[in-house]
Amino acid sequence: MVCCMIKSTAGPRVLGTWFSFVRATTTRQRFAFSASCGSEKLETEIQQANERYAGKISIRRASDNKGWGLFALQRFQKGSLVIRANALSESSKQDSHSVQTSWNSHVTMDLPARFINHVCDEANVGIQPNSLGAFDFFALREISIEEELTWDYETSEYEISHGFACACGAASCRGELQGFRYHGPKVLETYGVKWIAPFLLEDREDNDDDAHRLVLPRP
């Protein structure tokens, strides 16, 4: 009806412009709608994780533009289990929020674990593989109330393809994260074999990676 009226009072050029406007507006609305659905889904996931870990851990905005981070709401003693993560999905490809669990698998963990930020030194949580296809996170030392939970990503990632400029602020900050392949000796020295993803301590199946063999601990 609107189109008919336009057609009768305006030429085909005006009609074309009208259709382009309608198409663009619809596309914009569709995009805005799906973006808001995505953020709503995340907000719900954050809220549910905060409820599950009420009194223990809180997901909040971290400092220095690091995005979300996890903060302790209670004291954790050295050696205690802080988070048991679940694998939500698995892929042969890495992304900014995946964690490497074997030479060929990168897992997306559930919240809150997925939001633990990285530090290059003195991480307060360390990983152990668990039966859920992800990792358990244990306190490497006593963690105080309000302290941010931090983990060293190079204890699980062999080669980091989505590197970021690290803002951990440690005196020995490695700058751009690259992975265990490049910083293995330093990471091993800092945390010890117990806190390194086990597959990183095994020889590679394809057996052609001398760089990796050099960082393997000697028996």
Ligand SMILES: C[S@@+](CC[C@H](N)C(=O)[O-])C[C@H]1O[C@@H](n2cnc3c(N)ncnc32)[C@H](O)[C@@H]1O
């Ligand atoms: C697994 S996510 C951690 C959660 C993330 N902060 C978020 O808001 O989604 C990893 C991403 O967090 C950010 N990040 C984690 N640790 C960081 C650090 N030490 N310095 C700067 N950015 C960091 C980087 O953008 C990185 O790609």
